[in-house]
Structure formats: C-alpha cells, structure tokens
Amino acid sequence: MKALFTLFFLSVFLVISACKDTAAVQTEDSINSTSIKPRIITTTDLGADPDDEQSLVRELVSANEFDIEGLIVATGCWKKTQSNTTILDKILNAYSLAYPNLKVHSNAYPSPEYLRSISSIGQRGYGMADVGTGKDSPGSNLIIAAADKNDARPIWIMGWGGMNTVAQAIWKVKETRNATQLKDFLSKLRLYDVLGQDDAGAWIAKNYPEVFYIRATSVYGWQPTDEYLAASIQNKGPLGAVYPNRKYATEGDTPSFMHVFPNGLNNPEQVEQGGWGGRFNTTKTAGIRSMSEVKKIQEDAETQYDPYMMHGNTAEGAEAIKRWAIGYNNDFTARMLWSVTSDYTKANHHPIAVLNGDATKQVLEMTASPGAVIELNTSGSKDPDNNKLNYSWVYYKEPSSYSGVVSIQNSTSTLAKIEIPKDAAGQTLHFVLEVYDNGTPSLYAYRRMIVKVQAAK
Incomplete structure (x- = not known):
C-alpha cells in the first residue's frame, strides 16, 4: 500500500511539474490562443528556383502560427516534372534538428513527424495536361481530405508553382459528388496563387468563379537584402544552413x-485591408496573366479561358508589403534565433497588443458620428519578457474610403484621441496600432480599428 501511495504522489508531482514546464514556454502561445489559426496547405515547385526553399524555411520557423495541413511538391512552368520530395525532406530534416529549441519558445510548433505525415507529391506533370481521369495524386487527395474535415475554418492553399494539383482535387470532386457537395467543397477553398505558373489557375477561375482566388x-x-540574410538567417543553425543564396x-x-x-494586422478574407502579404482589389479582374513562360509553352494557355476573374494587387504593388518591413524582418530574425x-x-x-479592452487579434469595428472624438486605448498591452513597450497609431489611408487628412492626438501613447472629420460622413477610416518592444530584435504586434462614420442625416 505504501508503494501505491508513493507512486500516486510521484505521479501527481510529475503532472504538476509538467504543467509548470508547459506554462514556462506557453507565453508565446498565449498570444495565439486569442486568435483563430489559419489552416494552410503549401504547394511548391521545389527545385525550380531556390526561392521556394527560402520561403519554406521562413514558413517552418513560423509554423506555430498556422495549422499546416499539407506540404505538396508540385510542378510549374519552370519545373514541368516532379518525381520525388528529396528537397522537401532535406528541409524537414533541418527542421527536426531545430525543433527542440523552437518548442521551448512555443509548444505550438508541429512535430517533425507530423509535418512528414502531411508531406506528399502532387501532380508529376505540367498544367491541365496532368488533370483528369487517372491523374489523382497523393497531393490532390490530401487537399480533398483536408476540405472534408469537420472544421469550419477555410483552407488557404498557396500556389508557389502551378495550380494543377488543386485543379485535380476540384476535378475529382466534380466527377464523384453531387452539386451540393461540390459547392460545399469549393466554399472551403481560399487560393493564393503566386504569379501564375501554369494554365490550371485560369481553368479554375473560369469554370468555378465562386472560388476565392x-x-x-x-x-x-x-x-x-543579401547582407541581412547572411548576417541574420543563413548562419543560424540547421535551418539557416538550408536557406540557399x-x-x-x-x-x-x-x-x-x-x-x-x-x-x-488584417483579416485575410478582406483582401483590401492590407498586411504582410500585400493588398488586393475587392473586385475581381479579368485576364491577370501567368508568367510569360506559360504562354511560351502554349500560346493560348490562358486566353482560351477568357474571361476568367481573380483578385489582383492594388496599385501600391509591393509597397503594400514593404511598409511593414521592420516588423516582418525582425520577426524572421527572432524566430531564427x-x-x-x-x-x-x-x-x-x-x-501582446490590447485594443479598447480586446486582447484577441481580430480586426475591430466601431461607429462614430462626423465631428465626434473617439478614443483608442491600448491599456493592458504587455510583453512576455517584461520589455518596455512603445506605441504608434497611424491612419492607414489606402484601404480607407476617406481621402482627407485625419489627425491623431497622442499618437505614441497608450491613449490616442481622434476627431472624426466633419466631411467623412458615410466613409470608413482604418487605424492601425503598432506595439513594439525594446528587445533584440524589437518585435511587433498589431491591431486595427475600422471606424464606420455615420451618414449625414
């Protein structure tokens, strides 16, 4: 009996100790617990250009922020065939070496075993020529399985090469399910296509215009810069070693x-808001063409699907990304550390940035009358390392419908006051809070308040 009591108390002690250890590393996770993690699947034409390998390293050191549900090696106009996942395996091996350290800073990092379990090869051939009967791939089946999960969150599928693995998944569901089931499947998809690297994107947009694209x-x-990468990324352990020039x-x-x-910073469903990934037009545009190589492979590769409609970049182009450069560069530096x-x-x-008492990461909205004075309060914001916090409030003019001047009082304090312009009736105003610490490197958190100004009576 004494041995049983000893075993019981030892078990309790170990559980309590484990909880204490978990609490010690959950500070970063406590930030994530206040937001909904995006579900993402990455398709990549690894081997075509080393930039995919670079992006994959950054994605993996950020993996605690997402629910990664697929890493798919696919094809594109610069890599028209694929036969293996060798490059992906190499990078995942590097991640496995870094994982013990990464999980100290967030226990939300997925295990290497899990990432290997959701890694697969997609279409082995190029474009729509490799879509259809008998063309199912482990990658296309993975996409279907992800969409079939009992999970209300959409799936963001990233196209770093061609989109034919996604096209094959859609084709299979169209052929094997009824119209309602197809509609449900398509409603789960959010496609972010980088540059367009085969004809499958145009096929999807033409035949399934309801798809978010x-x-x-x-x-x-x-x-x-290359100098930044050499000094802050490429010399940082096993993941830095697989970040190529x-x-x-x-x-x-x-x-x-x-x-x-x-x-x-933004709600990705509202593409006009703008964030680290750019800003996009709310209205879909016809004929956003793929890279020139696609046309060289087949002259009418995309024109045969005209008109097809997609969300494209706003006029700021890459400047919509670059405006946040300090934040995302420092974030990458810290994660590699x-x-x-x-x-x-x-x-x-x-x-952790708190806005008007709200500690989530959701974009907030409020209404105000023309001429009213509103307060934006970041009291309660805190830093897990007890660093000093700095505050910056800005009027984000580009996504706002009001084009006039908006002044912010106390723009570097915890309590900002804003007088809504009298001629802003019926307009929307976007205000962004940046909270950044004095640690090394300085790290940023963001919040956005959208003020909807009441129409004049």
Missing part, C-alpha cells in the same frame, strides 16, 4: 502565407 503579381520589391529574387512565394499571418536558443529567457518574444 488571389493571383499576386507584385511579389518582388519587399525582400530583405538567391538565384534570381529572394522569397518570391513568402507573401502567400504572410497574407494570413495572424498578427492582428529561437531555432538555436534553448533557453526561453535568452531570446525576445512578441508583445
């Missing part, structure tokens, strides 16, 4: 998952 063409011009441009595919990065730091107290972590 972004084609980003302004994915260059925001990137960090650029051949053309750096990380052209990164904006896809940055668009859904849950940092409090996490990958080589086994002591939580020896690294910096993101602050």
Whole structure:
C-alpha cells in the first residue's frame, strides 16, 4: 500500500511539474490562443528556383502560427516534372534538428513527424495536361481530405508553382459528388496563387468563379537584402544552413502565407485591408496573366479561358508589403534565433497588443458620428519578457474610403484621441496600432480599428 501511495504522489508531482514546464514556454502561445489559426496547405515547385526553399524555411520557423495541413511538391512552368520530395525532406530534416529549441519558445510548433505525415507529391506533370481521369495524386487527395474535415475554418492553399494539383482535387470532386457537395467543397477553398505558373489557375477561375482566388503579381520589391540574410538567417543553425543564396529574387512565394499571418494586422478574407502579404482589389479582374513562360509553352494557355476573374494587387504593388518591413524582418530574425536558443529567457518574444479592452487579434469595428472624438486605448498591452513597450497609431489611408487628412492626438501613447472629420460622413477610416518592444530584435504586434462614420442625416 505504501508503494501505491508513493507512486500516486510521484505521479501527481510529475503532472504538476509538467504543467509548470508547459506554462514556462506557453507565453508565446498565449498570444495565439486569442486568435483563430489559419489552416494552410503549401504547394511548391521545389527545385525550380531556390526561392521556394527560402520561403519554406521562413514558413517552418513560423509554423506555430498556422495549422499546416499539407506540404505538396508540385510542378510549374519552370519545373514541368516532379518525381520525388528529396528537397522537401532535406528541409524537414533541418527542421527536426531545430525543433527542440523552437518548442521551448512555443509548444505550438508541429512535430517533425507530423509535418512528414502531411508531406506528399502532387501532380508529376505540367498544367491541365496532368488533370483528369487517372491523374489523382497523393497531393490532390490530401487537399480533398483536408476540405472534408469537420472544421469550419477555410483552407488557404498557396500556389508557389502551378495550380494543377488543386485543379485535380476540384476535378475529382466534380466527377464523384453531387452539386451540393461540390459547392460545399469549393466554399472551403481560399487560393493564393503566386504569379501564375501554369494554365490550371485560369481553368479554375473560369469554370468555378465562386472560388476565392488571389493571383499576386507584385511579389518582388519587399525582400530583405543579401547582407541581412547572411548576417541574420543563413548562419543560424540547421535551418539557416538550408536557406540557399538567391538565384534570381529572394522569397518570391513568402507573401502567400504572410497574407494570413495572424498578427492582428488584417483579416485575410478582406483582401483590401492590407498586411504582410500585400493588398488586393475587392473586385475581381479579368485576364491577370501567368508568367510569360506559360504562354511560351502554349500560346493560348490562358486566353482560351477568357474571361476568367481573380483578385489582383492594388496599385501600391509591393509597397503594400514593404511598409511593414521592420516588423516582418525582425520577426524572421527572432524566430531564427529561437531555432538555436534553448533557453526561453535568452531570446525576445512578441508583445501582446490590447485594443479598447480586446486582447484577441481580430480586426475591430466601431461607429462614430462626423465631428465626434473617439478614443483608442491600448491599456493592458504587455510583453512576455517584461520589455518596455512603445506605441504608434497611424491612419492607414489606402484601404480607407476617406481621402482627407485625419489627425491623431497622442499618437505614441497608450491613449490616442481622434476627431472624426466633419466631411467623412458615410466613409470608413482604418487605424492601425503598432506595439513594439525594446528587445533584440524589437518585435511587433498589431491591431486595427475600422471606424464606420455615420451618414449625414
């Protein structure tokens, strides 16, 4: 009996100790617990250009922010065939070496075993020629299985190469299910296509116009310098070692998952808001063409589907990304430091931004009358490392419908006061809060308040 009591108390002690250990590393996760994690699937033409490998390293050190449900090696106009997942396996092996350190800073990082379980090969051939009867792939089946899950969240599928693995999934569901089931399947998809790298995107947009489809063409011009990468990324442990030098441009595919990065800056469903992944027009545009190589492969590759409609970049182009450069560069730097730091107290972590008492990362809305004075209050914001916090309130003019001047009193304090312009009746005004600490590197949290000004009576 004494042995049983001893075993019981030992078990209780171990459980309590485990809880204490978990609490010690959950500070970063406590931020995530106040937001809904995006579900993402990445399709990538690994081997075509080293920028996919670069983007994958950044995605993996950010993996605690997402529910990654697929890593699919696929084809595109620069890599028209695929036969294996060798490059993906190499990067996942590097992640497995960094994982013990990463999970010290957030226990939301997925295990290497899990990531390997959702890694697969998609279409082995190029474009719509590899879509149809007998063309199912592990990747297309994975997409269908993800959409079939009992999960209300949409699935953001990132196209770093061609989109024919997604097209095959849609084709299969269309052929094997009824109209209602197809509609339900399509309603779960959110497609972010980088540059367009085969004819499958046009096929999807033409035949299934109800699908949420972004084609980003302004994915260059925001990137960090080679000097930054050498000093802050490539020399940081096993993941830095598999971050290759650029051949053309750096990380052209990164904006896809940055668009859904849950940092409090934007709601990715509202494409005009703007965030780390760019800003897009709410109205779909006809004829956003793929990269020139697609036309070289087949002259009418996309024109045969005219008109097809997609959300495209706004006039700011890459500047809509670059305006947040300090935040996303420092975020990447910090995460790479996490990958080589086994002591939580020896690294910096993101602050928690509170807006008018709300500690989530959701975009908030409020109404106001023309001429009214509103208050935006970030009291309660805190830093897990007890660093000093700084505040910056800005009027984000580009997504706002009001084009006049809006002044903010106390724009660097916890309590900002804003007089709504008298001529702003019926307009919307976007205000963004940046909270950043004085750690090394300085890390940012964001919140957005959209003020809907009442129409004149």
